[in-house]
Amino acid sequence: MSRIVKFYGSIIGKKAVVAVTGLMLLGFLILHSIGNLKGFLPPNSAGEPDIDVYAHFLTVMGEPLLPDMVALWAIRIILLVALTLHVVTVSKLAAHNRRARPVAYRNHKHVAASLPARWMFVTGGIILTFLIIHLLQFTTGTIDPTPIVYGCVYSNLYYAFQKWWILLFYIGALSMVGLHVFHGAWSAFQTLGIDNPDRNRKLRGFALGAAAFLVIGFLSLPTLMYFDVMKHPNAYGESCVVSDGRAE
Amino acid sequence: MKFKLEIWRQQNGQDTGAFVTHEVDDVSPDTSFLEMLDILNENLTQTGGEPIAFDSDCREGICGMCSLVINGEAHGPKRATTTCQLYMRHFPDGASITVEPWRSGAFPVVRDLAVDRSAFDRIMRAGGYVTVHSGPKPDPNDVPVNPEISEKALDASTCIGCGACVAACPNGAAMLYTAAKVSHLSLLPQGQPERYERVQKMVNQMEKEGFGSCRNYGECEAQCPKSISIDFIGHMNRELLRATVVEPDDLRGDMKTQ
Numbered sequence: 001m002s003r004i005v006k007f008y009g010s011i012i013g014k015k016a017v018v019a020v021t022g023l024m025l026l027g028f029l030i031l032h033s034i035g036n037l038k039g040f041l042p043p044n045s046a047g048e049p050d051i052d053v054y055a056h057f058l059t060v061m062g063e064p065l066l067p068d069m070v071a072l073w074a075i076r077i078i079l080l081v082a083l084t085l086h087v088v089t090v091s092k093l094a095a096h097n098r099r100a101r102p103v104a105y106r107n108h109k110h111v112a113a114s115l116p117a118r119w120m121f122v123t124g125g126i127i128l129t130f131l132i133i134h135l136l137q138f139t140t141g142t143i144d145p146t147p148i149v150y151g152c153v154y155s156n157l158y159y160a161f162q163k164w165w166i167l168l169f170y171i172g173a174l175s176m177v178g179l180h181v182f183h184g185a186w187s188a189f190q191t192l193g194i195d196n197p198d199r200n201r202k203l204r205g206f207a208l209g210a211a212a213f214l215v216i217g218f219l220s221l222p223t224l225m226y227f228d229v230m231k232h233p234n235a236y237g238e239s240c241v242v243s244d245g246r247a248e
Numbered sequence: 249m250k251f252k253l254e255i256w257r258q259q260n261g262q263d264t265g266a267f268v269t270h271e272v273d274d275v276s277p278d279t280s281f282l283e284m285l286d287i288l289n290e291n292l293t294q295t296g297g298e299p300i301a302f303d304s305d306c307r308e309g310i311c312g313m314c315s316l317v318i319n320g321e322a323h324g325p326k327r328a329t330t331t332c333q334l335y336m337r338h339f340p341d342g343a344s345i346t347v348e349p350w351r352s353g354a355f356p357v358v359r360d361l362a363v364d365r366s367a368f369d370r371i372m373r374a375g376g377y378v379t380v381h382s383g384p385k386p387d388p389n390d391v392p393v394n395p396e397i398s399e400k401a402l403d404a405s406t407c408i409g410c411g412a413c414v415a416a417c418p419n420g421a422a423m424l425y426t427a428a429k430v431s432h433l434s435l436l437p438q439g440q441p442e443r444y445e446r447v448q449k450m451v452n453q454m455e456k457e458g459f460g461s462c463r464n465y466g467e468c469e470a471q472c473p474k475s476i477s478i479d480f481i482g483h484m485n486r487e488l489l490r491a492t493v494v495e496p497d498d499l500r501g502d503m504k505t506q
Contacts, residue, residue: 003492011451013492016485097420097461101352102353105320105351110418111416113465193485196483
């Protein structure tokens with residue numbers, strides 16, 4: 001226990017916690033984005049959209065060993081703990097850093113720091129706000145500007161992204177994710193002491209690739225749905241027929 | 249050449265300080281930045297003003313005594329250069345130049361542009377040493393060292409402890425300084441006996457002094473007059489994580505089979 005106290009007590013230990021939780025959240029985002037790309041796959045023999053089949057799988061993941069929802073909730077709890085640690089630790093470090101320079105420069109030039117690096121705290125804050133709205137919209141259904149029907153992922157997405165302002169909101173939020181990951185996905189490895197001159201290009205490439213993958217992976221389906229390139233959900237048979245207005 | 253200088257003037261640590269505009273005329277392009285300040289001080293003294301306090305010593309870029317944030321950059325706009333090696337020809341004629349001290353809570357202003365950098369000495373005292381035997385002089389090359397590792401340790405050892413990394417860091421972190429010192433000693437065989445306690449003690453002292461934390465901006469490396477790589481920060485992080493997470497505290501305790 002004293003080891004954990006000592007570790008978390010040091011700023012390098014805190015940074016390592018931010019790095020590890022950040023990488024966990026990045027891993028989740030990559031899987032989430034791959035899951036969303038299933039929206040492009042053809043329906044199964046029963047006519048259900050592939051993404052709906054996948055969504056159902058998430059609820060029964062781990063069967064027959066685990067009862068329904070157990071694996072999903074375990075992952076949710078792990079992610080929630082990771083997110084909390086990430087945000088709380090970063091806030092502590094930011095407060096520490098503010099104390100380190102009580103008198104500001106009149107003129108302080110940045111000659112190396114990239115914009116994404118300098119705006120990490122801001123992009124992170126926006127992502128956190130977005131995340132809450134996103135969960136209220138698609139997970140709990142508390143905010144429902146468009147119909148949200150449990151299990152009907154494809155049609156839920158389709159109707160949501162018929163509205164230009166929802167699409168615009170997501171494009172904005174995902175750009176923030178892209179900027180955050182562009183710095184964070186490399187910075188995490190540097191913080192953990194994994195980066196070195198041999199690996200630097202690869203890790204920088206990984207961060208750029210991960211950022212680009214997330215932005216393109218998440219935004220492709222909604223954008224194509226808005227521009228009517230994707231099939232209307234009614235084309236997918238009877239199971240998820242939702243009216244344009246409210247759920248029936 | 250002629251320059252308009254906006255210089256930070258502060259009587260002492262208690263004074264709040266403010267920028268004061270000074271003008272210098274007739275400066276040769278081959279005057280170094282510090283010589284230009286000497287000329288200005290000469291003028292100030294002759295006209296009954298207070299000369300500007302600033303640090304300098306060797307004036308050949310190796311002692312680490314000169315400082316100054318010039319136009320927002322530690323040691324001025326030229327890369328891999330200390331303030332004393334900066335010349336007025338690096339500025340356009342008639343330029344307005346802002347000169348500030350290192351800004352860090354751990355480097356209190358002594359007067360004007362001179363700051364107290366003894367926080368660095370305390371970090372060194374915490375663990376920046378190696379054990380040596382006090383017997384007869386050892387043979388040179390007595391201890392075999394991989395030449396690549398030795399070169400890397402020497403790269404770290406080029407740190408002159410000027411504090412530009414702290415001044416340049418948006419977070420006021422002293423990670424590059426501490427990392428250079430930790431890496432320099434822990435890479436070499438002579439530094440092994442204290443390897444894991446050194447990194448913990450030095451990082452601990454660095455935090456106690458109130459330096460900020462690293463966000464991997466890379467500003468320190470870019471503004472370091474010796475261009476020390478942030479690779480050493482990664483190295484120090486690895487050493488600290490290993491020391492606190494992996495290495496056992498109890499090296500000689502009992503083991504039970506059941």
